[in-house]
């Protein structure tokens with residue numbers, strides 16, 4: 001018997017970052033939108049816990065107990081006095097170290113899959129608690145849709161979305177480490193007064209209306225200057241997408257994936273074609289959001 005769970009990637013349509021807290025994390029106003037790029041996590045009973053991964057970036061995925069999927073299985077098993085002897089297979093389509101919550105998706109996916117396989121019947125609240133322990137973006141991978149994350153991003157309020165938004169994502173030649181990008185944010189902000197992060201009213205209204213022009217006018221990412229400082233070539237990718245007609249171009253989360261909002265599927269295809277031949281990125285994907293959160297596909 002096995003269970004497979006499909007989990008979406010995310011883009012941050014707003015990422016407002018406050019000053020570093022005493023624990024090293026940063027308070028955020030983080031508006032997540034789940035988009036239709038997915039990892040699939042399959043769990044099967046085994047003699048001992050092991051992780052395998054397949055997909056274009058599979059060689060960059062750690063297969064030991066540092067993998068969030070393995071940590072999710074161990075955390076759920078510990079709470080229920082179960083031996084986490086399970087084979088976790090990740091069919092990976094979300095870019096690795098890309099700022100699209102690929103690792104977080106695998107954590108949420110493994111958690112939901114193990115809960116189903118073991119019949120632990122954890123409540124939604126318990127699953128969300130475990131997700132928050134695993135990482136700041138993991139609760140959103142479980143929930144999907146759109147949500148405002150506060151605290152370090154893990155306290156979620158579900159947001160209304162009035163329509164589909166069309167996106168193009170450009171994957172970069174190399175990854176960026178999230179902690180390194182936050183450290184660069186701290187370095188760039190040294191000696192300046194960093195305001196409390198707050199969600200933009202205009203942005204939340206644009207999401208609720210499903211209005212791409214209004215959303216494009218309101219998107220923002222406070223980590224973008226830090227990501228560009230560590231990876232200056234991303235400015236060329238952003239410029240190529242803007243020139244091709246994207247309504248907005250921004251770094252996704254901590255990067256280095258870049259995200260381009262398009263008015264409709266035709267415009268998205270045009271932006272994607274221009275980016276694919278621009279020589280400024282590795283691969284290009286077209287999709288839309290919101291997408292469903294972690295979903296059991298069956299066994």
Ligand code: C5P
Nearest residue numbers: 024025026135136137152153178179182
């Ligand atoms: O929570 P997660 O493990 O995904 O965070 C990865 C790293 O990103 C943290 O170790 C920290 O350096 C940084 N981070 C942060 N503030 C947040 C979320 C993440 O500084 N709100």
